[in-house]
Amino acid sequence: MSRASILSSLRLAQGAPLPSPDAAVVALKDLPNTAGLPDFIATLELIGARTVRGHNLTEAATWLRENIPSDAEIASHIKELPGTVDLSKVTDPHTLDGVHTAVFRARFGVCENGAVWLDETELGPHRVLPFIAEHLFIVMRAGDLVPTLHQAYERIATLGTGFGLFLAGPSKTADIEQCLVIGAHGARGATVFIID
Amino acid sequence: MDQPLQHSSAAHDFLRDPQRAAWHDQTLWMVRAKRDRMASRVPEWEQLREAASQIKEHTLSRLADYLEQFASKAEANGIHVHWAADGEEHNRIVHSILKRHGVRKMVKSKSMLTEECHLNPYLEQKGIEVIDTDLGERIVQLQQKPPSHIVMPAIHLKRAEVGEVFHEHLGTPAGLDDAQQLTEAARQHLRNHFLTADAALTGVNFAVAETGGFVVCTNEGNADMGAHLAPVHIACMGLEKIIPEQKHLGVFLRLLARSATGQPSTVFSSHFLKPRPGQEMHVVIVDNGRSRQLARPDYRKSLACIRCAACFNTCPVYRRSGGYSYSFFIAGPIGSILAPNVDKAAHSSLPFASTLCGSCTAVCPVKIDIHSQLLKWRQEITAAGHAPWWKKAAMLATAFAVRRPALFRLGGWFMRHASPVFNVFKLDPWTRTRDLPPAPAQTFRQWHNQRSNRDS
Numbered sequence: 001m002s003r004a005s006i007l008s009s010l011r012l013a014q015g016a017p018l019p020s021p022d023a024a025v026v027a028l029k030d031l032p033n034t035a036g037l038p039d040f041i042a043t044l045e046l047i048g049a050r051t052v053r054g055h056n057l058t059e060a061a062t063w064l065r066e067n068i069p070s071d072a073e074i075a076s077h078i079k080e081l082p083g084t085v086d087l088s089k090v091t092d093p094h095t096l097d098g099v100h101t102a103v104f105r106a107r108f109g110v111c112e113n114g115a116v117w118l119d120e121t122e123l124g125p126h127r128v129l130p131f132i133a134e135h136l137f138i139v140m141r142a143g144d145l146v147p148t149l150h151q152a153y154e155r156i157a158t159l160g161t162g163f164g165l166f167l168a169g170p171s172k173t174a175d176i177e178q179c180l181v182i183g184a185h186g187a188r189g190a191t192v193f194i195i196d
Numbered sequence: 197m198d199q200p201l202q203h204s205s206a207a208h209d210f211l212r213d214p215q216r217a218a219w220h221d222q223t224l225w226m227v228r229a230k231r232d233r234m235a236s237r238v239p240e241w242e243q244l245r246e247a248a249s250q251i252k253e254h255t256l257s258r259l260a261d262y263l264e265q266f267a268s269k270a271e272a273n274g275i276h277v278h279w280a281a282d283g284e285e286h287n288r289i290v291h292s293i294l295k296r297h298g299v300r301k302m303v304k305s306k307s308m309l310t311e312e313c314h315l316n317p318y319l320e321q322k323g324i325e326v327i328d329t330d331l332g333e334r335i336v337q338l339q340q341k342p343p344s345h346i347v348m349p350a351i352h353l354k355r356a357e358v359g360e361v362f363h364e365h366l367g368t369p370a371g372l373d374d375a376q377q378l379t380e381a382a383r384q385h386l387r388n389h390f391l392t393a394d395a396a397l398t399g400v401n402f403a404v405a406e407t408g409g410f411v412v413c414t415n416e417g418n419a420d421m422g423a424h425l426a427p428v429h430i431a432c433m434g435l436e437k438i439i440p441e442q443k444h445l446g447v448f449l450r451l452l453a454r455s456a457t458g459q460p461s462t463v464f465s466s467h468f469l470k471p472r473p474g475q476e477m478h479v480v481i482v483d484n485g486r487s488r489q490l491a492r493p494d495y496r497k498s499l500a501c502i503r504c505a506a507c508f509n510t511c512p513v514y515r516r517s518g519g520y521s522y523s524f525f526i527a528g529p530i531g532s533i534l535a536p537n538v539d540k541a542a543h544s545s546l547p548f549a550s551t552l553c554g555s556c557t558a559v560c561p562v563k564i565d566i567h568s569q570l571l572k573w574r575q576e577i578t579a580a581g582h583a584p585w586w587k588k589a590a591m592l593a594t595a596f597a598v599r600r601p602a603l604f605r606l607g608g609w610f611m612r613h614a615s616p617v618f619n620v621f622k623l624d625p626w627t628r629t630r631d632l633p634p635a636p637a638q639t640f641r642q643w644h645n646q647r648s649n650r651d652s
C-alpha cells in the first residue's frame with residue numbers, strides 16, 4: 001500500500017492552503033432564476049424525452065394501458081400503477097433483463113437540464129432498473145422543480161441511500177460519425193408524467 | 197530505440213487524405229459550435245468557470261487532506277479504498293481483486309486512467325477478458341487501437357469503417373453503414389456481455405471528500421449497466437478527481453456536458469455512495485506522476501482538468517491532425533501539457549503542436565492556462581536539449597547573425613530577394629502549401645530611419 005508515501009509527497013507538493021471557494025459557489029446558488037415548468041418541459045423535449053401532463057395516477061394508469069403493449073413486462077415501484085413483475089421477489093438484478101417498461105417516481109426535476117433526481121427511496125434495491133429496462137415511465141409532481149443544479153444539491157442535502165441518480169432523458173450515443181442515436185445501452189425512451 | 201512519434205510528421209500523414217482531414221475538422225468544429233450554443237444559454241457561464249477554477253485550485257492546495265477525508269468516509273460507507281503510486285501498482289491491485297473473485301470477464305466503462313496504466317493488456321496477459329463498453333471505445337478496441345479522442349473515442353472513423361469492423365467481429369451484414377442499425381448491433385452484443393460479466397470497472401468523474409461517494413457520468417448508461425449487475429465494482433480514479441463538497445458537484449456538472457458535447461447534462465450522473473447489498477465496491481486512487489506535477493508551480497493547474505475535451509474540439513491543430521498524431525494517450529492541447537510531465541524526451545514534439553492561439557484556454561471550463569503552459573514547456577524542452585537538431589541549428593545561426601550587424605543586413609537583403617526561390621523550390625515547410633508574399637519595396641530599416649529623421 002502506497003497510501004503513506006503518496007500522502008507525504010502530496011503534502012510536500014501542495015503548498016500553502018488557498019482560501020475556500022465557498023463565496024463563489026453560494027453566489028451562483030443565489031442568482032435570481034425564474035425557470036419553471038415550461039422550461040423543464042422544453043428541455044425534456046430537447047433531450048429526447050416525452051412529457052405527458054395529467055391530474056392523478058389514475059390518468060397515468062390509463063396512459064400506460066393505452067401506450068404499453070398488453071403483453072409487455074412492466075416493473076413498477078409505484079403501488080398505484082402495478083406492474084407485471086413482482087419486484088419484491090427480485091434478488092438477482094440480471095433477471096430484470098427483458099423488462100419493457102420501468103415505472104418509478106422522481107423526487108424532483110431540474111429545469112435547466114431536464115434531469116430528474118431519484119435514489120433508492122424511489123428505486124428500491126434495484127439500481128439497475130432505470131438502465132436495463134427498454135422504456136422508462138417516470139412520475140413527478142409539477143411543483144417539484146428547481147431551476148438549476150445548485151438548488152438541486154441544496155434539496156438533496158444528505159444522500160440518504162447508497163445510490164442516487166440524475167437521469168436526463170433516454171440513453172443515447174453519437175459515437176458513430178456524430179449521428180445521434182437514442183437507445184444506447186439503457187432505455188430507448190423516457191416518458192415523464194407530470195402531475196399538475 | 198524507436199524514434200518517438202513526432203507530431204508534425206504524423207500530422208503530415210493524416211493530411212495525405214485532404215477530404216478526410218476536412219471532414220474531421222468540420223465534425224469537431226460542429227461539436228465546438230454546440231458547446232458555444234449551450235454555454236451562451238447560461239448567463240452566469242463565466243461565473244461558473246471562475247467558481248470551478250477556485251474550487252480546483254483550493255482543492256489542489258489541500259489535496260492530501262481531502263483525499264484522507266474521502267478515504268475514511270468511503271471506508272465507513274463500506275467501500276474498499278486502495279492507493280497506487282504508479283500504473284504498475286494500479287494494475288496489480290485491480291488484478292488481485294479480480295483474482296480473488298475468480299473473475300474471467302470484466303466489463304469496463306470509459307476510464308482514461310486505465311489507458312494511462314495499460315490495464316487491458318496487463319489483464320489480458322493474465323487471462324482475463326476485458327470488454328470496453330462505451331460504444332466508441334468498443335469500436336476501437338475491436339480494431340486493437342487506442343481512442344483518438346477522450347470523449348468521442350472513434351471520432352476519426354466513418355460509418356462505413358465501423359460497419360466493416362462490426363461485420364468482421366459482430367457478424368453484421370457486409371456494407372451496413374446506418375448508425376442506428378450499427379448501434380443496435382452493438383447494444384445486443386454488449387448487453388450479452390453485461391449479463392455475463394463477473395466484474396465491472398468504471399472511471400470516476402468526481403470523488404467527494406465530504407461524503408466518500410463518487411460520481412460517474414455517461415450518456416449510454418454503460419457504466420451503470422456494468423456496475424449494478426456485476427458482483428464486484430472497481431472504480432479507478434486519478435487522485436486529482438477529488439472535490440471537497442457535494443454542493444460543488446452543482447458547479448462541475450453544469451459545466452461538464454455543456455463543454456464536452458453541447459448537452460445540458462449527461463443522460464446519467466450516477467452518485468455511488470455504498471455498495472448494493474451483496475456487492476463488493478472498490479476505489480483505487482492513483483498517483484502515477486500527479487504529485488510530481490503538483491510540485492511544479494507552472495504546471496500544477498493542469499491537474500484541474502475534468503476531461504471534457506473542449507480544448508480538443510476547438511484546437512485548429514488537433515482538428516487538422518487527428519488524435520493519432522499525438523504521442524500521448526490523451527491527445528489535444530491538454531494532453532500536450534500533461535505528457536511532458538511523464539516523459540519530456542518522448543513527448544518533446546507535443547507542446548509545439550499548437551499555434552498558441554489560446555482558444556483552448558478560452559473554452560476550458562476550469563480555466564487552465566493551457567496555451568501559457570504549452571509555451572513554458574517549449575522553453576523547458578528546448579533548454580533540456582530535446583529540440584530537433586534543425587531547430588537548434590536555426591537558433592544558433594540566428595543568434596550568430598543578430599550579433600553581427602553587417603551579416604544581419606546581408607541576411608535581410610537575401611531574404612527580400614530570395615522569396616521567389618523559396619516559393620518555387622518549396623524550401624520551407626511554410627511554402628509547401630502556400631507562397632511567401634512579395635517583400636514590400638521599402639525595408640523596415642529604411643522606414644525607421646526616415647521616421648526618426650523626420651521626428652528629430
